[in-house]
Amino acid sequence: MALAVWLTYLGVIAALILFPGPSALLCMSHGLRYGRRRALATVVGGALAALVLMTLSSLGLGAILATSETAFIVLKAVGAAYLIYLGVQAWRTPAEPMATPAATRKVMAGIHATRRLFIKGLTIGLSNPKDLLFFAALFPNFIDPGQPQWSQFVILALTWLVVDLAAMTTYVCVGSTVSRWFGTRRRVKLFNRASGSLFVAAGGALASSHR
Numbered sequence: 001m002a003l004a005v006w007l008t009y010l011g012v013i014a015a016l017i018l019f020p021g022p023s024a025l026l027c028m029s030h031g032l033r034y035g036r037r038r039a040l041a042t043v044v045g046g047a048l049a050a051l052v053l054m055t056l057s058s059l060g061l062g063a064i065l066a067t068s069e070t071a072f073i074v075l076k077a078v079g080a081a082y083l084i085y086l087g088v089q090a091w092r093t094p095a096e097p098m099a100t101p102a103a104t105r106k107v108m109a110g111i112h113a114t115r116r117l118f119i120k121g122l123t124i125g126l127s128n129p130k131d132l133l134f135f136a137a138l139f140p141n142f143i144d145p146g147q148p149q150w151s152q153f154v155i156l157a158l159t160w161l162v163v164d165l166a167a168m169t170t171y172v173c174v175g176s177t178v179s180r181w182f183g184t185r186r187r188v189k190l191f192n193r194a195s196g197s198l199f200v201a202a203g204g205a206l207a208s209s210h211r
Contacts (some may be wrong), residue, residue: 001142001144001147001152001155002144005142005144006142006155006159008142009142009156009159010159010163012138013138013159013160013163014163014167017160017163017164017167018167020171021202022083022124022127022128022199022202023046023121023124023125023168024167024168024171025195025198025199025202026042026046026086026120026121026124027039027042027043027046027121027168027169027171027172027175028171028172028174028175029090029175029195030042030117030120030121030172030175031171031172031173031174031175031176031179032175032176032178032179032191033175033179034113034117035176035179036172036173036176038113038114038117039117039172039175039176040169040172041114041115041117041118041121042117042118042120042121042168042172043121043165043168043169043172044118044121044165045117045118045119045120045121045122045123045125046121046122046124046125046164046168047125047161047164047165047168048122048125049121049122049123049124049125049126050125050131050160050161050164051157051161052125052126053125053126053131053132053135054135054139054153054156054157054160055157056132057132057135057136057139058135058139058153077207078127080203080204080207081203082123082124082127082203083124083127083199083200083202083203084199084200084203084204086120086124086196086199086203087195087196087197087198087199087200087201087202087203088196088200089196090192090193090195090196090199091192091193091196091197093192139153139156142156143156
Protein backbone atom coordinates (compact mmCIF):
# COMPACT_ATOMS: atom_id res chain seq x y z
CA MET A 1 0.00 0.00 0.00
CA ALA A 2 1.35 3.41 -1.02
CA LEU A 3 2.18 5.79 1.83
CA ALA A 4 0.03 8.56 0.33
CA VAL A 5 -2.99 6.24 0.21
CA TRP A 6 -2.42 5.15 3.82
CA LEU A 7 -2.07 8.74 5.03
CA THR A 8 -5.30 9.69 3.29
CA TYR A 9 -7.05 6.75 4.92
CA LEU A 10 -5.59 7.70 8.30
CA GLY A 11 -6.93 11.25 8.00
CA VAL A 12 -10.40 10.05 6.97
CA ILE A 13 -10.82 7.52 9.77
CA ALA A 14 -9.33 9.84 12.41
CA ALA A 15 -12.01 12.42 11.63
CA LEU A 16 -14.73 9.76 11.66
CA ILE A 17 -13.63 8.07 14.89
CA LEU A 18 -12.98 11.26 16.84
CA PHE A 19 -16.46 12.56 16.05
CA PRO A 20 -18.45 11.64 19.21
CA GLY A 21 -21.04 8.90 18.79
CA PRO A 22 -22.70 6.27 21.01
CA SER A 23 -19.43 4.38 21.60
CA ALA A 24 -17.61 7.55 22.63
CA LEU A 25 -20.48 8.49 24.93
CA LEU A 26 -20.41 5.03 26.52
CA CYS A 27 -16.64 5.18 27.04
CA MET A 28 -16.85 8.62 28.64
CA SER A 29 -19.76 7.54 30.81
CA HIS A 30 -17.95 4.42 31.99
CA GLY A 31 -14.77 6.38 32.62
CA LEU A 32 -16.73 8.74 34.83
CA ARG A 33 -18.65 6.04 36.68
CA TYR A 34 -16.08 3.27 37.02
CA GLY A 35 -12.69 4.89 36.63
CA ARG A 36 -10.06 4.85 33.93
CA ARG A 37 -8.64 1.38 34.52
CA ARG A 38 -11.92 -0.52 34.67
CA ALA A 39 -13.47 1.39 31.74
CA LEU A 40 -10.69 0.24 29.42
CA ALA A 41 -12.69 -2.98 29.14
CA THR A 42 -15.35 -0.93 27.33
CA VAL A 43 -12.72 0.35 24.90
CA VAL A 44 -11.48 -3.18 24.16
CA GLY A 45 -15.04 -4.41 23.65
CA GLY A 46 -15.73 -1.64 21.15
CA ALA A 47 -12.49 -2.29 19.29
CA LEU A 48 -13.32 -5.99 19.02
CA ALA A 49 -16.75 -5.08 17.66
CA ALA A 50 -15.13 -2.94 14.96
CA LEU A 51 -12.80 -5.79 14.03
CA VAL A 52 -15.74 -8.20 13.78
CA LEU A 53 -17.68 -5.79 11.55
CA MET A 54 -14.66 -5.16 9.33
CA THR A 55 -14.11 -8.91 8.91
CA LEU A 56 -17.78 -9.60 8.17
CA SER A 57 -17.81 -6.76 5.67
CA SER A 58 -14.73 -8.14 3.91
CA LEU A 59 -16.44 -11.53 3.70
CA GLY A 60 -19.36 -9.99 1.85
CA LEU A 61 -21.96 -9.62 4.60
CA GLY A 62 -22.03 -5.87 4.10
CA ALA A 63 -22.98 -6.34 0.47
CA ILE A 64 -25.70 -8.84 1.43
CA LEU A 65 -27.07 -6.42 4.01
CA ALA A 66 -27.09 -3.65 1.41
CA THR A 67 -29.39 -5.72 -0.83
CA SER A 68 -31.67 -7.17 1.85
CA GLU A 69 -34.19 -4.65 3.14
CA THR A 70 -35.63 -7.09 5.69
CA ALA A 71 -32.27 -7.98 7.24
CA PHE A 72 -31.30 -4.33 7.46
CA ILE A 73 -34.59 -3.34 9.14
CA VAL A 74 -34.37 -6.18 11.67
CA LEU A 75 -30.78 -5.41 12.64
CA LYS A 76 -31.53 -1.70 12.75
CA ALA A 77 -34.49 -2.27 15.08
CA VAL A 78 -32.38 -4.41 17.42
CA GLY A 79 -29.61 -1.82 17.52
CA ALA A 80 -32.02 1.06 18.11
CA ALA A 81 -33.78 -0.86 20.89
CA TYR A 82 -30.46 -1.51 22.62
CA LEU A 83 -29.43 2.15 22.50
CA ILE A 84 -32.81 3.19 23.92
CA TYR A 85 -32.44 0.52 26.62
CA LEU A 86 -29.08 2.01 27.62
CA GLY A 87 -30.71 5.43 27.77
CA VAL A 88 -33.48 4.21 30.05
CA GLN A 89 -30.90 2.48 32.24
CA ALA A 90 -28.93 5.71 32.55
CA TRP A 91 -32.07 7.62 33.56
CA ARG A 92 -32.84 5.02 36.23
CA THR A 93 -29.29 4.81 37.63
CA PRO A 94 -29.22 6.03 41.26
CA ALA A 95 -27.68 9.49 41.61
CA GLU A 96 -24.76 8.36 43.75
CA PRO A 97 -22.05 11.04 44.10
CA MET A 98 -18.92 9.80 42.35
CA ALA A 99 -16.44 10.82 45.01
CA THR A 100 -18.11 9.25 48.07
CA PRO A 101 -16.77 6.09 49.77
CA ALA A 102 -20.07 4.37 49.00
CA ALA A 103 -19.59 5.06 45.31
CA THR A 104 -16.03 3.72 45.49
CA ARG A 105 -17.21 0.52 47.14
CA LYS A 106 -19.92 0.17 44.54
CA VAL A 107 -17.40 0.51 41.70
CA MET A 108 -15.02 -2.03 43.20
CA ALA A 109 -17.74 -4.52 44.16
CA GLY A 110 -18.46 -7.47 41.89
CA ILE A 111 -15.91 -9.66 40.21
CA HIS A 112 -17.90 -9.60 36.95
CA ALA A 113 -17.97 -5.78 36.65
CA THR A 114 -15.16 -5.61 34.07
CA ARG A 115 -16.79 -8.33 32.00
CA ARG A 116 -20.07 -6.41 31.97
CA LEU A 117 -18.33 -3.27 30.74
CA PHE A 118 -16.58 -5.27 28.00
CA ILE A 119 -19.88 -6.78 26.88
CA LYS A 120 -21.53 -3.36 26.80
CA GLY A 121 -18.72 -1.96 24.66
CA LEU A 122 -18.91 -4.96 22.34
CA THR A 123 -22.70 -4.86 22.07
CA ILE A 124 -22.98 -1.16 21.35
CA GLY A 125 -20.25 -1.53 18.72
CA LEU A 126 -22.21 -4.29 17.00
CA SER A 127 -25.59 -2.60 17.37
CA ASN A 128 -25.49 -0.46 14.23
CA PRO A 129 -25.90 -2.37 10.93
CA LYS A 130 -24.91 0.79 9.06
CA ASP A 131 -21.33 0.19 10.20
CA LEU A 132 -21.26 -2.97 8.07
CA LEU A 133 -22.36 -0.94 5.08
CA PHE A 134 -19.83 1.75 6.00
CA PHE A 135 -16.87 -0.63 6.02
CA ALA A 136 -18.10 -2.25 2.80
CA ALA A 137 -18.12 1.19 1.16
CA LEU A 138 -14.93 2.54 2.76
CA PHE A 139 -12.33 -0.18 2.25
CA PRO A 140 -12.61 -0.63 -1.55
CA ASN A 141 -11.56 3.02 -1.95
CA PHE A 142 -8.18 2.28 -0.40
CA ILE A 143 -7.47 -1.24 -1.66
CA ASP A 144 -5.51 -1.70 -4.87
CA PRO A 145 -7.06 -4.67 -6.73
CA GLY A 146 -3.74 -5.29 -8.44
CA GLN A 147 -2.02 -6.04 -5.13
CA PRO A 148 -2.64 -8.80 -2.52
CA GLN A 149 -5.92 -7.72 -0.96
CA TRP A 150 -5.75 -9.47 2.40
CA SER A 151 -2.47 -7.80 3.35
CA GLN A 152 -4.01 -4.43 2.49
CA PHE A 153 -7.11 -5.29 4.53
CA VAL A 154 -4.91 -6.15 7.52
CA ILE A 155 -3.13 -2.79 7.27
CA LEU A 156 -6.45 -0.91 7.06
CA ALA A 157 -7.97 -2.88 9.92
CA LEU A 158 -4.96 -2.50 12.22
CA THR A 159 -4.78 1.22 11.49
CA TRP A 160 -8.47 1.57 12.38
CA LEU A 161 -7.98 -0.39 15.61
CA VAL A 162 -5.01 1.73 16.73
CA VAL A 163 -6.83 5.01 16.08
CA ASP A 164 -10.04 3.67 17.63
CA LEU A 165 -8.27 2.44 20.78
CA ALA A 166 -6.44 5.75 21.17
CA ALA A 167 -9.58 7.86 20.64
CA MET A 168 -11.85 5.82 22.92
CA THR A 169 -9.17 5.67 25.62
CA THR A 170 -9.04 9.47 25.44
CA TYR A 171 -12.80 9.61 26.01
CA VAL A 172 -12.40 7.29 29.00
CA CYS A 173 -9.67 9.54 30.42
CA VAL A 174 -11.83 12.62 29.95
CA GLY A 175 -14.70 10.93 31.76
CA SER A 176 -12.42 9.81 34.58
CA THR A 177 -10.92 13.29 34.91
CA VAL A 178 -14.25 15.13 35.15
CA SER A 179 -15.65 12.63 37.68
CA ARG A 180 -14.38 14.90 40.47
CA TRP A 181 -16.99 17.45 39.39
CA PHE A 182 -19.80 15.03 40.18
CA GLY A 183 -19.61 15.05 43.95
CA THR A 184 -23.27 15.91 44.50
CA ARG A 185 -26.44 13.97 43.78
CA ARG A 186 -27.83 16.86 41.74
CA ARG A 187 -24.92 16.87 39.29
CA VAL A 188 -24.92 13.10 38.98
CA LYS A 189 -28.64 13.14 38.31
CA LEU A 190 -28.16 15.74 35.58
CA PHE A 191 -25.41 13.64 34.04
CA ASN A 192 -27.54 10.50 34.15
CA ARG A 193 -30.42 12.25 32.42
CA ALA A 194 -28.21 13.98 29.85
CA SER A 195 -26.37 10.79 28.88
CA GLY A 196 -29.62 8.80 28.94
CA SER A 197 -31.29 11.33 26.64
CA LEU A 198 -28.36 11.16 24.22
CA PHE A 199 -28.58 7.36 24.05
CA VAL A 200 -32.33 7.52 23.45
CA ALA A 201 -31.78 10.16 20.76
CA ALA A 202 -29.11 7.96 19.11
CA GLY A 203 -31.52 5.03 19.18
CA GLY A 204 -34.27 7.13 17.65
CA ALA A 205 -31.94 8.41 14.95
CA LEU A 206 -30.87 4.86 14.09
CA ALA A 207 -34.49 3.66 14.00
CA SER A 208 -35.48 6.42 11.58
CA SER A 209 -32.38 6.21 9.40
CA HIS A 210 -32.16 4.79 5.91
CA ARG A 211 -29.30 2.96 4.21
